[in-house]
Amino acid sequence: MTDTSSAVADKIRCDACPVMCYIKPGAAGACDRYANHHGELVRVDPHIILERTVSHGGRLVPFQAGGDWDGKIVHGPSTFVTAIGAGTTYPDYKPAPFIVSSEVDGVDMVTVVTEGIFSYCGVKVKIDTDRYLGPETATVRAEGEAVGHVTTSEYGSQMLSLGGVHHLTGGSKKEGRVTCDTLMDLSNGKPVELTIDGGATVVVQAGHAPVVNGLTEERMRVGCGSATIGMFAKQWQGKIDEVVVVDDHITGVLSEHQAGKLLDIPDTGIKMKGRRSTPGRYFQVAEPGTGWGGTNISDPLAILGPFDPKTARPGLTMLMVSTTGEHAAYYQLDDGLRPVETEMPDALKQSVARIQENCEPALCTVLFMAGAGGSLRAGVTENPVRLTRSVKDALTRVTSGGAPVYVWPGGGITYMVDVTQMPANAFGYVPTPALVAPIEFTMRLSDYAALGGHMESVRPLSSLKDNAELLPWPRPGPIPGQGG
Numbered sequence: 001m002t003d004t005s006s007a008v009a010d011k012i013r014c015d016a017c018p019v020m021c022y023i024k025p026g027a028a029g030a031c032d033r034y035a036n037h038h039g040e041l042v043r044v045d046p047h048i049i050l051e052r053t054v055s056h057g058g059r060l061v062p063f064q065a066g067g068d069w070d071g072k073i074v075h076g077p078s079t080f081v082t083a084i085g086a087g088t089t090y091p092d093y094k095p096a097p098f099i100v101s102s103e104v105d106g107v108d109m110v111t112v113v114t115e116g117i118f119s120y121c122g123v124k125v126k127i128d129t130d131r132y133l134g135p136e137t138a139t140v141r142a143e144g145e146a147v148g149h150v151t152t153s154e155y156g157s158q159m160l161s162l163g164g165v166h167h168l169t170g171g172s173k174k175e176g177r178v179t180c181d182t183l184m185d186l187s188n189g190k191p192v193e194l195t196i197d198g199g200a201t202v203v204v205q206a207g208h209a210p211v212v213n214g215l216t217e218e219r220m221r222v223g224c225g226s227a228t229i230g231m232f233a234k235q236w237q238g239k240i241d242e243v244v245v246v247d248d249h250i251t252g253v254l255s256e257h258q259a260g261k262l263l264d265i266p267d268t269g270i271k272m273k274g275r276r277s278t279p280g281r282y283f284q285v286a287e288p289g290t291g292w293g294g295t296n297i298s299d300p301l302a303i304l305g306p307f308d309p310k311t312a313r314p315g316l317t318m319l320m321v322s323t324t325g326e327h328a329a330y331y332q333l334d335d336g337l338r339p340v341e342t343e344m345p346d347a348l349k350q351s352v353a354r355i356q357e358n359c360e361p362a363l364c365t366v367l368f369m370a371g372a373g374g375s376l377r378a379g380v381t382e383n384p385v386r387l388t389r390s391v392k393d394a395l396t397r398v399t400s401g402g403a404p405v406y407v408w409p410g411g412g413i414t415y416m417v418d419v420t421q422m423p424a425n426a427f428g429y430v431p432t433p434a435l436v437a438p439i440e441f442t443m444r445l446s447d448y449a450a451l452g453g454h455m456e457s458v459r460p461l462s463s464l465k466d467n468a469e470l471l472p473w474p475r476p477g478p479i480p481g482q483g484g
């Protein structure tokens with residue numbers, strides 16, 4: 001229930017966001033978050049309180065039932081009031097929907113919760129795959145609309161940056177709506193199909209394997225080609241004359257690599273295409289693609305020149321393998337010093353299996369990124385900059401749906417949160433368009449008073465009991481504000 005409404009005839013006007021819907025009895029507003037229930041404006045989803053149970057190593061504290069608050073702060077070390085379902089206050093100068101006191105280990109704490117409306121937010125997507133998804137800065141589309149771009153790849157993963165104010169508000173109406181839907185679906189853990197200009201189509205779902213051009217990715221690379229040589233050189237010593245680890249970024253060659261030199265592996269006369277970086281490390285052996293090691297090749301011999309007859313000899317053996325072990329082939333040089341593929345010996349099959357074993361499962365990671373350093377702070381304190389300082393001074397802990405967030409250094413309260421750490425369906429939207437996401441600020445009650453908090457709005461946990469739903473604490477680690 002909220003008091004942010006006014007009635008016109010039998011309609012209620014919701015003023016929880018700038019859209020200001022008039023809502024008929026029995027109907028919901030444009031965002032489906034608020035509804036007119038017998039003339040009363042109600043938040044449709046339950047307000048979520050997380051509870052740690054004995055199975056999480058915590059103490060079970062019964063949710064206080066019945067009776068009016070006696071003025072004492074409720075002792076609730078195993079419960080945490082999230083902002084999910086709490087509602088939004090608009091405009092921001094009004095106190096946040098719930099400012100809830102609790103006592104933890106003898107210390108009076110307060111948690112300020114609100115469902116923030118974020119018009120500048122976005123998601124950073126990490127896709128564990130070697131496969132080429134598209135050129136850096138290429139536009140990423142959903143339903144044909146531009147929703148973001150490809151950014152720098154990182155350590156065996158391809159990265160996308162989606163959303164942000166330019167796509168939410170700076171393009172066409174449809175672009176804004178599709179961007180909002182895409183961000184909300186990804187943040188709520190749903191699968192979303194994205195197409196990349198000049199690149200691949202990929203289905204992304206937080207915590208699940210990516211599907212690239214219809215193929216489910218299984219593993220992320222063990223390392224670059226050079227790192228793979230470094231890791232496994234000793235296991236190849238004495239079993240093979242040459243190993244090439246094919247990689248779009250850094251292809252490794254055992255006999256030339258420092259690892260091979262230290263192990264006294266003799267030269268083989270191999271000749272690589274591409275650009276030699278340092279010994280045994282080659283860049284740009286092929287174009288990027290969805291073939292061997294994130295290159296566009298299906299025949300690895302395409303990256304070799306002719307063997308040097310002064311060094312090479314007939315019968316010389318060579319393993320070519322990709323950075324995931326997904327592709328591998330074994331060769332012997334014939335009398336003309338040409339590699340001929342033959343049956344791979346068991347010992348080498350085991351080394352390929354070892355590479356595969358060391359590759360972690362490929363997953364998609366979705367980090368929601370938003371800023372709480374703006375007007376939202378006014379719902380917490382009448383002097384907003386003090387909240388920012390309190391966060392920077394580590395006096396105030398920021399969480400999103402109870403999940404820990406990373407707050408960026410520098411100005412503002414710009415944070416990122418792993419959406420898989422949050423309870424299901426924690427995100428909503430308003431059609432401005434903007435995402436609605438839970439945010440909580442937890443601090444000592446004395447610090448809250450010192451930063452100019454809305455002390456008159458502080459209420460005990462027990463006052464929430466009628467409208468709240470208790471869910472089990474979804475993850476290990478301390479509850480915010482309890483030493484974590």
Ligand code: SF4
Pocket residue numbers: 014015016017018019020021028029030031032033034430431
């Ligand atoms: S979009 Fe939702 S929050 Fe905004 S006014 Fe309408 S019902 Fe209220």
